[in-house]
Amino acid sequence: MSGRLYVIGTGPGNPAQTTPEALSAVADAQEFYGYGPYLDRLTLRGDQIRHVSDNREELDRAKVALQRAAAGVNVCVVSGGDPGVFAMAAAVCEAIDHGPAEWRGVDLVVVPGITAMLAVAARIGAPLGHDFCAISLSDNLKPWPLIERRLRAVAEAGLVIALYNPISKARPWQLGKAFDIVRAILPADTAIIFGRAAGRPDERMTVARLADAQASQADMATCVIIGSAETRVIAREGRPDLVYTPRFIREEAK
Amino acid sequence: MSGRLYVIGTGPGNPAQTTPEALSAVADAQEFYGYGPYLDRLTLRGDQIRHVSDNREELDRAKVALQRAAAGVNVCVVSGGDPGVFAMAAAVCEAIDHGPAEWRGVDLVVVPGITAMLAVAARIGAPLGHDFCAISLSDNLKPWPLIERRLRAVAEAGLVIALYNPISKARPWQLGKAFDIVRAILPADTAIIFGRAAGRPDERMTVARLADAQASQADMATCVIIGSAETRVIAREGRPDLVYTPRFIREEAK
Secondary structure, three states: OOOEEEEEEOEOOOHHHOOHHHHHHHHHOOEEEEEHHHHOOOOOOOOOEEEEEOOOOHHHHHHHHHHHHHOOOOEEEEEOEOOOOOOHHHHHHHHHHHOOHHHHHOEEEEEOOOOHHHHHHHHHEEOOOOOEEEEEOOOOOOOHHHHHHHHHHHHHOOOEEEEEOOOEOOEOOHHHHHHHHHHOOOOOOOEEEEEEOOOOOOOEEEEEEOOOOOHHHOOOOEEEEEOOOOOEEEEEOOEEEEEEOOOOOOOOOO | OOOEEEEEEOEOOOHHHOOHHHHHHHHHOOEEEEEHHHHOOOOOOOOOEEEEEOOOOHHHHHHHHHHHHHOOOOEEEEEOEOOOOOOHHHHHHHHHHHOOHHHHHOEEEEEOOOOHHHHHHHHHEEOOOOOEEEEEOOOOOOOHHHHHHHHHHHHHOOOEEEEEOOOEOOEOOHHHHHHHHHHOOOOOOOEEEEEEOOOOOOOEEEEEEOOOOOHHHOOOOEEEEEOOOOOEEEEEOOEEEEEEOOOOOOOOOO
């Protein structure tokens, strides 16, 4: 009989943002597959087994987890944030789609989590209070010209933009190029949020004007939120600025 | 001395999806402001006071909550889902932006939650596994022609689209019109997900082809997810279809 395959999200790293549903899944699983730093967020019993793999080996990890679940083991695949947002749930579905028929019989349970942009937005106000989008800058999964076209389209359409995977050693220039693209469309004082490690001890939230924003203000643990022309910054004495995007637009834009 | 103003999200309604952080905020607050069905999700002590208001009175509710917090009371404003996504966090920021100076001194704490599109996506596979956006169809907050332009822009750009507030008695035709708009852009067999009341006892998940999708399949408790041309449906014997959007696009689209 097939085991159950949980695909969970821990949230961004603050244990108080991990849901009881995710903890129940952890309690019910025997084997755990994931990137080491995400597995390190779990408290496991002595009889539970960790299988650490590199962050780039998502499809291989999904296949091994499906094999084990098909063999009758209750397995847990662990993502940070939400597993459905640029994370393991799509890799597991992809493996099922192209894998042996028996993998379709596995009892798959995806457990949602707080994704980075929501945690960052909460720390800074309400920048996602109006229409918004989430775009990954990881161009090993799609061609860079497509990313450029998408950035132009959503900036012109007035959506706030949350950028995932903004920068890494292998992708040093993409975020700077993304800022250049939106600079041609949005006002110079559009708010840019660098939301690093939201809710973790090493959290760092920075707000910049688009004209001044530098790619070097982000690292791999950062979710970058690019405001729209409507996004507003509220200065507060003795407290960090609040950034929010109003719920309404009174007049037809442009 | 100013009280603290929490703005929390309960998640979509499954208590196992409410974070410990949200429950801590509830424990710390004396007065609660929100739409009745969201307040009903909380278990309150006898000394905690509920102030129920209609779902459309967001700005007035925010102002009253700020007044009470400024007067020294610990207050909790309650949203379903995530408070930063088409919900109370933006209304509170808006009230601060245009309100008396003392409201800027209130200790504002926004607590993120699982927003509807994440819960729906988890129940159905991984439709948000690639670039996506969230658009509210509520045209009392913005002009309908702007919504149409945004729908065209994001569908043409290849983003999966999560529609919030898709239909109500006051907005009976907008969702049908939205389907018409994307039908002119996306393939007839694009997957449409009607995700109703995810995680609640009255949950109902339906997948339709774009050509067949009807606005009447949605109600006020539904989050509609419109796939992209890349979104795939996996048939499974004895189990519901899985829907996912692959993480990668190998070739330049169009």
